[in-house]
Amino acid sequence: MTAPATTQAPRSPGIAFIMKKAFISAAVALVLFSLMIGIRTEAGPTGQLIYWTRFGELASLVGIVFVGSIVIELLRRWLGPAGTSGIVPPALQNGLATAGRFVAPALLVFTLLVPVIFYNQRYMLDLGILVLTYVMLGWGLNVVVGLAGLLDLGYVAFYAVGAYSYALLATSFGLSFWVCLPLAGILAACWGVMLGFPVLRLRGDYLAIVTLAFGEIIRLVIINWQSLTGGPNGVSGIPRPTLFGIPLTPGDDGLAALLGIKFSPTHRIVFLFYLILALALLTNWVTIRLRRLPIGRAWEALREDEVACRALGINTTTTKLSAFATGAMFGGFAGAFFATRQGFISPESFTFQESALVLAIVVLGGMGSQLGVALAALTMIGGFELFRGLDQYRMLVFGIVMVLLMIWRPRGLIGHRAPTVYLKRAQAISSDLVKEGHG
Amino acid sequence: MSGDTILAVNHLAMRFGGIVAVNDLSFAAGRGQITALIGPNGAGKTTVFNCITGFYKPTGGTMRLTHETTGQVSLERLNDFRISKLAKVARTFQNIRLFPGMTVLENLMVAQHNALMQASGLTFLGLIGAPSWRAAERSAIELAKFWLERIGLIDRADDAAGNLPYGDQRRLEIARAMCTEPVLLCLDEPAAGLNARESAGLSELLLSIRADQGTSILLIEHDMSVVMEISDHVVVMDYGVKIAEGTPQTVRDDPKVIAAYLGADEEEAIAVMESGT
Numbered sequence: 001m002t003a004p005a006t007t008q009a010p011r012s013p014g015i016a017f018i019m020k021k022a023f024i025s026a027a028v029a030l031v032l033f034s035l036m037i038g039i040r041t042e043a044g045p046t047g048q049l050i051y052w053t054r055f056g057e058l059a060s061l062v063g064i065v066f067v068g069s070i071v072i073e074l075l076r077r078w079l080g081p082a083g084t085s086g087i088v089p090p091a092l093q094n095g096l097a098t099a100g101r102f103v104a105p106a107l108l109v110f111t112l113l114v115p116v117i118f119y120n121q122r123y124m125l126d127l128g129i130l131v132l133t134y135v136m137l138g139w140g141l142n143v144v145v146g147l148a149g150l151l152d153l154g155y156v157a158f159y160a161v162g163a164y165s166y167a168l169l170a171t172s173f174g175l176s177f178w179v180c181l182p183l184a185g186i187l188a189a190c191w192g193v194m195l196g197f198p199v200l201r202l203r204g205d206y207l208a209i210v211t212l213a214f215g216e217i218i219r220l221v222i223i224n225w226q227s228l229t230g231g232p233n234g235v236s237g238i239p240r241p242t243l244f245g246i247p248l249t250p251g252d253d254g255l256a257a258l259l260g261i262k263f264s265p266t267h268r269i270v271f272l273f274y275l276i277l278a279l280a281l282l283t284n285w286v287t288i289r290l291r292r293l294p295i296g297r298a299w300e301a302l303r304e305d306e307v308a309c310r311a312l313g314i315n316t317t318t319t320k321l322s323a324f325a326t327g328a329m330f331g332g333f334a335g336a337f338f339a340t341r342q343g344f345i346s347p348e349s350f351t352f353q354e355s356a357l358v359l360a361i362v363v364l365g366g367m368g369s370q371l372g373v374a375l376a377a378l379t380m381i382g383g384f385e386l387f388r389g390l391d392q393y394r395m396l397v398f399g400i401v402m403v404l405l406m407i408w409r410p411r412g413l414i415g416h417r418a419p420t421v422y423l424k425r426a427q428a429i430s431s432d433l434v435k436e437g438h439g
Numbered sequence: 440m441s442g443d444t445i446l447a448v449n450h451l452a453m454r455f456g457g458i459v460a461v462n463d464l465s466f467a468a469g470r471g472q473i474t475a476l477i478g479p480n481g482a483g484k485t486t487v488f489n490c491i492t493g494f495y496k497p498t499g500g501t502m503r504l505t506h507e508t509t510g511q512v513s514l515e516r517l518n519d520f521r522i523s524k525l526a527k528v529a530r531t532f533q534n535i536r537l538f539p540g541m542t543v544l545e546n547l548m549v550a551q552h553n554a555l556m557q558a559s560g561l562t563f564l565g566l567i568g569a570p571s572w573r574a575a576e577r578s579a580i581e582l583a584k585f586w587l588e589r590i591g592l593i594d595r596a597d598d599a600a601g602n603l604p605y606g607d608q609r610r611l612e613i614a615r616a617m618c619t620e621p622v623l624l625c626l627d628e629p630a631a632g633l634n635a636r637e638s639a640g641l642s643e644l645l646l647s648i649r650a651d652q653g654t655s656i657l658l659i660e661h662d663m664s665v666v667m668e669i670s671d672h673v674v675v676m677d678y679g680v681k682i683a684e685g686t687p688q689t690v691r692d693d694p695k696v697i698a699a700y701l702g703a704d705e706e707e708a709i710a711v712m713e714s715g716t
Contacts (some may be wrong), residue, residue, distance in 0.1 A: 294556045295559075310494075313521075433601035
């Protein structure tokens with residue numbers, strides 16, 4: 001009696017497989033949503049907990065997952081095996097590569113023109129400054145994660161060190177922004193080396209955990225060292241930046257008065273925009289130069305194969321430390337800028353969330369790619385703002401977009417690596433060959 | 440020149456816990472000569488290499504490297520990258536360790552790291568693009584081109600190293616080691632996985648390195664045709680100790696060597712050893 005049923009399964013294994021998969025998905029959805037959707041709790045009028053069940057919604061959701069799983073599986077069957085080549089035709093990919101050459105200059109020109117185009121839109125200017133800050137942070141972290149292959153989950157620590165360096169030096173000693181900027185970078189670089197020393201022997205996951213802890217330690221020290229940092233109250237009254245000594249204020253010695261134009265608070269925003277743009281471009285320029293120098297090549301070689309590096313006489317200790325220090329220095333610059341822009345900083349701004357966001361930008365951009373990181377910062381920060389109208393679904397949409405992006409481009413937006421030196425022709429190296437590094 | 444010793448290994452011992460990988464091994468490698476280290480699998484050859492090239496710290500014994508001009512270096516006191524940087528000993532690996540995501544040319548540039556690092560003024564001169572740095576970079580590229588022509592990979596200079604065929608990767612690894620300008624080149628099974636034609640090419644390359652650069656070579660090899668053809672001196676190991684040493688001919692006829700390779704059946708062993716030549 002059971003023979004027909006058992007013989008039917010091998011004849012069309014696809015259906016059995018699809019059903020099995022759909023049932024498993026539905027079961028997982030049932031477990032996940034039974035508490036999230038199935039039971040609704042609220043505080044009653046006298047403070048007691050009241051709850052009611054919503055089995056109807058739960059059932060429909062599980063049903064959607066079940067049907068959706070079948071549909072996805074069928075679609076996958078019809079479309080054939082998923083892969084970049086399958087989804088994006090080669091002709092289009094070549095076209096994208098050609099267009100890619102013009103993306104960077106176009107983006108730069110557009111960025112330079114942003115304050116002109118959006119002069120009267122304060123919101124856009126602020127968003128631009130925010131994006132550029134993350135571009136700079138991404139480029140800084142890219143040195144450590146993308147080039148040297150050292151997974152750093154505590155990058156925000158250097159951002160904090162830079163911000164507090166400027167804030168404290170400026171409020172306590174009255175030093176100007178332009179004096180404090182290099183100091184903040186140097187101090188952050190010192191912290192980078194301090195972090196680097198204990199983690200030199202660690203690789204991969206262990207390195208990530210220690211850097212994560214380091215980021216938290218810095219934040220906790222800032223919270224608890226009340227006499228120096230003001231603790232959770234933060235530091236306020238941080239001086240605004242000046243154009244090499246000329247303040248951007250409505251007073252008689254202000255820039256507007258000197259130039260004989262009417263004062264507008266937008267001037268300061270535009271100035272801040274160009275300041276962070278200059279800092280970010282400096283980061284970019286230095287990183288591009290470093291890649292072509294022996295130290296940069298040693299970073300990438302370290303990411304590829306540490307044992308081979310040692311066999312070639314490369315001092316892996318100083319190479320790793322220099323990567324940490326360089327990345328930290330740019331983080332410190334960005335931190336000083338952040339402090340002067342906000343005028344007020346507190347430990348709230350330097351949580352793990354920031355580290356994760358910057359790391360996500362680097363990974364999404366394609367590890368090691370400067371343009372990729374810039375595009376990723378624009379997508380992550382700008383895109384996040386774009387979805388503001390969706391209210392509570394913002395995170396959901398954002399998450400789905402991230403997942404889709406990583407399916408489409410598992411090695412980031414710009415997945416290939418550009419060689420640093422060539423004899424005849426620079427050929428992009430496929431991401432399949434490039435290692436991600438393991439600490 | 441032939442009587443001159445470049446590397447003298449004395450009473451070298453390496454233990455991992457209770458396991459004795461190398462025990463009381465002494466041998467000498469002549470300057471400008473090719474010395475082969477052979478032995479069955481697990482004899483401890485690669486362990487000896489790892490001791491010489493600083494990847495392991497030996498449990499006992501000395502390894503003295505004599506430079507022509509600067510005198511003696513005790514390799515057991517140096518570690519890690521300093522062996523390559525200061526003692527000028529370069530090595531290749533049994534399982535190829537190139538930088539697969541970097542181009543062939545970049546691989547050879549990374550090998551010149553220490554010289555270039557100095558020329559770039561610890562990066563600062565290089566960052567501002569000083570003329571002295573540019574000149575140093577150009578000459579580094581010239582050296583890389585020289586070696587690429589030697590190994591016949593000049594046309595693939597801009598390709599990713601990971602995309603090269605296996606035999607080319609082997610040769611590239613040797614060229615990369617030579618770009619560190621070593622006095623002693625240690626090759627761990629350079630002919631492994633090569634076909635007969637590629638093996639012959641490898642023998643030619645190694646002989647020309649010895650003749651033109653004057654680099655002494657220490658090699659581990661299982662391919663007897665390569666060993667017999669190019670080595671001046673052969674050291675045979677088994678179970679961590681030296682069981683024979685001498686010219687390829689004397690070693691080949693040594694009954695102890697034959698027994699080590701193929702158990703006690705000498706007739707069969709002789710047949711195999713001869714087929715290899």
